[in-house]
Amino acid sequence: MLHTGDMPVNTNGTGNVMKHIATLTVSAAALLAVGACDSGVIKADETAATQETGDVTLADVRASVEAEPDTSVPSIDPASANIDPFSGVYPSEERDAYKTAATSASMNVDDAISQTEDMLATKAVSIDANEYRDGLNCAARFDLASKKGALPAHQAQTFGQEALSATAIGYEQFISPNASEDEREQLVADYREQTYRNYLLVRDELTSEASGDALLAEAESCYAALGLQPEEPVSETEEETEMPAES
Known part of the structure; x- marks a missing residue:
């Protein structure tokens, strides 16, 4: 208190x-x-x-x-760094060996391709291999176009491999078909190594300031010149229509 x-x-x-x-x-x-x-x-x-x-x-x-996505810069497929149109055709261990050998090669692209074309002229006499370089150019352009964001990597690899199958890869079967197994095996190995080297040289030569769209346009042009065209996807409706009716 x-x-x-x-x-x-x-x-x-x-x-x-x-x-x-x-x-x-x-x-x-x-x-x-x-x-x-x-x-x-x-x-x-x-x-x-x-x-x-x-x-x-x-x-x-x-x-x-x-916000609207920014489309001013092309979106580059990360898988484009691993494009190899010879994948699935040449075994991976062979490609690794060819790539290593190519890094130490001192030939320019013209001399390198002339060497391989001379080989085809003498060892694959039954064909006209005049589109050998065209196939390499076409595949390399698809490769670089994808690396610059013009198309997905899987499409670039597919189109590139088709261009090579119609030319460089396809010519392989005509190399000395009547030679002994050992002799032909060595010739094919030499041809593959040269072809892989030539592809890398052509691609390196094409590396420039050209845009992805410009490279893709050139690739599509040479692709068509080889008599190739992309397969149109078949819809499920068309597949059902084309299936034969059961008796």
Whole structure:
């Protein structure tokens, strides 16, 4: 008890009042926190900066999600780095060996291709191999066009392999067909090594500032000049129509 003059003052009542006010303040804060939650997720003002960055807001995130994609820069297929039109035709261990040998080759592309064309002229006399280089050029252009984002890697590899199958790869079967097995095996191995080397040389020669679209246009032109055309996909309806009826 305090005394103010002759009047006693009860301090217990004042303490109770202060405690009551403090309790109300805590309760109000709790209610505000609960009110800001929806199914356990605390909501933030869309324009409020996040604590992590201090800059990015929900409005910024929404704007970036809803924004139109930037198509000014071509999207490059990551698999284009591994394009090899000889894959599935030449065993991988052979290709690795040919690639290693090609890195140490000192021939320029013209001399290298002339060497192989001379071999075909004497060892594959039953064919006219004048499109040997055209096939290499075509496959290399598809390869580089994909590396610059003009088409998916699997298409570039398929079209490139078709161009080579109609030319360089296809000529292989005509090399000294009547030679002994051992002799022909060695000739084919030499031809494959030269052809793989020539492909890499042609591709390196074509590497330039040309755009992917320009390279693709050139590739499609030489592809057509070889008498090739992409196969049109058959729809499920067409497949059902073409299936013979059961008797």
